[in-house]
Amino acid sequence: MPGVFIKTYGCQMNERDSEAVAAQLVAKGYTLAPSEAEADVILLNTCSVRDFAEQKAIGKMQNIAADVRKNRPDVVLGFLGCMAQSRGQELIDKLPDVDLVLGTQKFHHAADYLDAILAGRRKKIVDVALEQGSEATIREHLLNGNAQKSVTAFVSIMQGCNQYCTFCIVPYTRGEERSRTIPDIVAECRQLVAQGVKEITLLGQIVTSYGKRANFSRAGSPLPADGGASVPASRLVGSLAPPNDSGAHGVTRPTLQRSPFVQLLDAVHEIEGLERIRFTAPHPKGYGGDLIEAYARLPKLVESAHLPVQSGSDRVLKLMHRGYTRRRFLDLVEKLRQVRPDIGITTDIIVGFPGETEDDFEQTLSLAREVRFDNAYIFKYSPRRDTPAAAMPGQVPQKIREERNHRLLETVNEIGKRKYDAFVGRQTQILVEGPSRKNSTRLAGRTRCNKIVVFDGSDRHRGQLMDVKITRAGSFTLYGDPAILE
Numbered sequence: 001m002p003g004v005f006i007k008t009y010g011c012q013m014n015e016r017d018s019e020a021v022a023a024q025l026v027a028k029g030y031t032l033a034p035s036e037a038e039a040d041v042i043l044l045n046t047c048s049v050r051d052f053a054e055q056k057a058i059g060k061m062q063n064i065a066a067d068v069r070k071n072r073p074d075v076v077l078g079f080l081g082c083m084a085q086s087r088g089q090e091l092i093d094k095l096p097d098v099d100l101v102l103g104t105q106k107f108h109h110a111a112d113y114l115d116a117i118l119a120g121r122r123k124k125i126v127d128v129a130l131e132q133g134s135e136a137t138i139r140e141h142l143l144n145g146n147a148q149k150s151v152t153a154f155v156s157i158m159q160g161c162n163q164y165c166t167f168c169i170v171p172y173t174r175g176e177e178r179s180r181t182i183p184d185i186v187a188e189c190r191q192l193v194a195q196g197v198k199e200i201t202l203l204g205q206i207v208t209s210y211g212k213r214a215n216f217s218r219a220g221s222p223l224p225a226d227g228g229a230s231v232p233a234s235r236l237v238g239s240l241a242p243p244n245d246s247g248a249h250g251v252t253r254p255t256l257q258r259s260p261f262v263q264l265l266d267a268v269h270e271i272e273g274l275e276r277i278r279f280t281a282p283h284p285k286g287y288g289g290d291l292i293e294a295y296a297r298l299p300k301l302v303e304s305a306h307l308p309v310q311s312g313s314d315r316v317l318k319l320m321h322r323g324y325t326r327r328r329f330l331d332l333v334e335k336l337r338q339v340r341p342d343i344g345i346t347t348d349i350i351v352g353f354p355g356e357t358e359d360d361f362e363q364t365l366s367l368a369r370e371v372r373f374d375n376a377y378i379f380k381y382s383p384r385r386d387t388p389a390a391a392m393p394g395q396v397p398q399k400i401r402e403e404r405n406h407r408l409l410e411t412v413n414e415i416g417k418r419k420y421d422a423f424v425g426r427q428t429q430i431l432v433e434g435p436s437r438k439n440s441t442r443l444a445g446r447t448r449c450n451k452i453v454v455f456d457g458s459d460r461h462r463g464q465l466m467d468v469k470i471t472r473a474g475s476f477t478l479y480g481d482p483a484i485l486e
């Protein structure tokens with residue numbers, strides 16, 4: 001059977017999509033090729049968030065095409081994902097060696113399309129149409145294809161985003177928010193846990209908006225104006241156990257109406273054998289009181305929050321259409337630290353957004369100092385076509401973007417180092433995931449607050465929750481010894 005090689009660019013959602021495509025192809029009899037050189041099908045799953053990511057994928061495909069068309073003309077080449085969605089036919093016009101362009105709502109057709117191309121029934125296929133119900137098609141996992149069992153897994157709970165931040169191309173490449181049902185998600189999680197998974201990360205472009213387009217809170221009300229592409233409220237509510245009034249961590253009787261996302265967390269939390277729950281990516285404005293309360297109530301929900309702040313300046317936040325202010329963001333951090341004092345908080349920040357002045361940037365620096373993020377992913381603003389920010393006045397010169405990036409990075413790294421150093425001498429719980437990426441003779445696990453810990457251990461520790469004593473802190477990595485408890 002043909003061997004397929006998939007190279008993935010971009011975020012965890014793309015990684016998850018690639019895994020689902022690979023699992024789909026394996027189920028159809030394809031094998032996974034260890035490299036491009038040994039593949040009959042080469043697919044690039046692309047990212048559009050920055051121009052650099054697009055150029056990288058195009059450059060890569062040009063190189064692959066030049067090589068395979070000379071030596072192995074029958075190899076099938078394809079683009080998947082965000083850039084495929086936004087550029088469509090244009091990619092084949094530009095790169096005529098490409099055979100397949102598959103958009104973000106079409107991953108589940110990959111095997112059928114490749115079969116048709118390989119059998120010569122179709123020459124080239126471009127499919128970037130919208131497809132109702134496609135949010136529920138990213139469900140297959142590769143766990144069984146792994147010789148070593150996976151301890152962690154990602155589960156896609158929704159697709160798309162309706163926030164329309166002015167810098168972001170995602171609403172155009174991923175479409176409107178569409179959520180899977182709670183029963184469907186829980187069934188997938190249960191299956192993963194039965195296969196040995198201990199930690200699940202719920203994934204989506206804006207998970208805190210999960211289920212909102214389904215008129216969830218008004219059970220029985222008509223479907224939204226999208227004609228029912230999103231999920232009817234009754235189907236979402238169907239599987240939920242009654243709210244637990246006693247609560248963990250001593251919190252009594254919830255008084256808040258729970259959002260669909262928190263109801264999903266409740267339902268996943270019920271799964272026996274599951275040890276930890278994470279989620280990404282949330283939106284700060286989606287952290288209602290019910291979600292903060294969930295951190296206090298649900299022990300499996302780990303002490304970790306990725307809160308993309310993007311800027312510390314209210315003026316810039318407004319231009320970005322983020323929907324919160326600096327004050328509200330700081331209040332959120334404070335509330336989360338009240339319920340979980342050890343919570344690890346990471347963020348995304350854009351520097352050099354159009355119109356960002358030195359004063360705006362100073363406010364971002366001061367916010368970073370005030371919050372003391374455990375880590376921050378800093379991006380130099382990159383104009384994306386068709387987004388409002390690309391046409392805004394006051395585009396910041398590249399040199400200034402680079403200089404601000406450098407200054408912020410220094411601040412963030414310094415704070416991060418102090419935070420990591422503070423772990424030295426402490427005992428902390430990790431979930432052992434497997435061999436360390438950098439040194440396969442050692443094992444790596446993750447703390448509840450999402451820090452990687454490398455230590456000496458044996459394969460029998462994989463999948464175990466264990467306490468380690470932290471002996472040393474490196475650059476965003478901790479080193480530890482298994483702790484002997486009294």
Ligand code: SF4
Nearest residue numbers: 161163164165168170
């Ligand atoms: S919330 Fe996130 S995915 Fe949605 S538009 Fe804003 S940055 Fe993009």
